[in-house]
Amino acid sequence: xxxxxxxxxxxxxxxxxxxxxxxxxxxxxxxxxxxxxxxxxxxxxxxxxxxxxxxxxxxxxxxxxxxxxxxxxxxxxxxxxxxxxxxxxxxxxxxxxxxxxxxxxxxxxxxxxxxxxxxxxxxxxxxxxxxxxxxxxxxxxxxxxxxxxxxxxxxxxxxxxxxxxxxxxxxxxxxxxxxxxxxxxxxxxxxxxxxxxxxxxxxxxxxxxxxxxxxxxxxxx
Numbered sequence: 538x539x540x541x542x543x544x545x546x547x548x549x550x551x552x553x554x555x556x557x558x559x560x561x562x563x564x565x566x567x568x569x570x571x572x573x574x575x576x577x578x579x580x581x582x583x584x585x586x587x588x589x590x591x592x593x594x595x596x597x598x599x600x601x602x603x604x605x606x607x608x609x610x611x612x613x614x615x616x617x618x619x620x621x622x623x624x625x626x627x628x629x630x631x632x633x634x635x636x637x638x639x640x641x642x643x644x645x646x647x648x649x650x651x652x653x654x655x656x657x658x659x660x661x662x663x664x665x666x667x668x669x670x671x672x673x674x675x676x677x678x679x680x681x682x683x684x685x686x687x688x689x690x691x692x693x694x695x696x697x698x699x700x701x702x703x704x705x706x707x708x709x710x711x712x713x714x715x716x717x718x719x720x721x722x723x724x725x726x727x728x729x730x731x732x733x734x735x736x737x738x739x740x741x742x743x744x745x746x747x748x749x750x751x752x753x754x755x756x757x758x
Contacts, residue, residue, distance in 0.1 A: 541625045547667050549658050558654035563629030569650035576653030583668040613645035688749035701728050706744050724751045
């Protein structure tokens with residue numbers, strides 16, 4: 538965990554907060570779910586402020602779409618992978634056996650929990666400083682014209698421009714209780730032989746995630 542602290546550039550006064558942030562519910566209590574809830578709000582606030590200052594001419598709707606692209610599960614997972622967060626996760630035996638340390642949903646949730654833990658440990662200024670440092674490059678590299686459209690719209694417009702039929706979406710797995718389900722969705726573009734998967738806490742988010750990956754694959758092929 539000390540190595541992870543160095544990578545995020547923050548030293549905890551209360552080390553137990555970092556341990557809790559990196560503890561999945563499968564490992565035991567206290568776990569990171571409450572810190573995840575808090576970190577999600579702090580992250581959204583800080584990123585919203587960064588975008589507000591960086592793009593003074595964008596509308597509220599466009600700013601919301603940009604923020605959604607930066608704080609979604611895939612982006613948080615990518616950040617967690619860059620920081621090698623998975624190495625420090627505390628997981629139950631079942632999650633270890635199923636490679637939970639590499640699962641996007643677990644990594645994204647833990648990343649939010651870390652931000653929540655920093656907020657509790659050092660206050661909003663400390664959390665804001667860490668988040669701003671980690672997200673500065675992503676904000677600077679934003680292509681506004683491309684980013685203000687959601688992934689499904691981007692993929693649809695791209696395929697229409699090539700006169701290729703629209704993709705087909707299908708739910709391939711639903712996990713969890715009715716009040717807290719987790720979806721895994723497939724995006725299939727038969728004419729191009731492309732099949733991608735996405736995960737999310739709603740079917741819509743999972744479809745957006747799958748569409749984003751499909752667009753990346755097609756655009757880079």
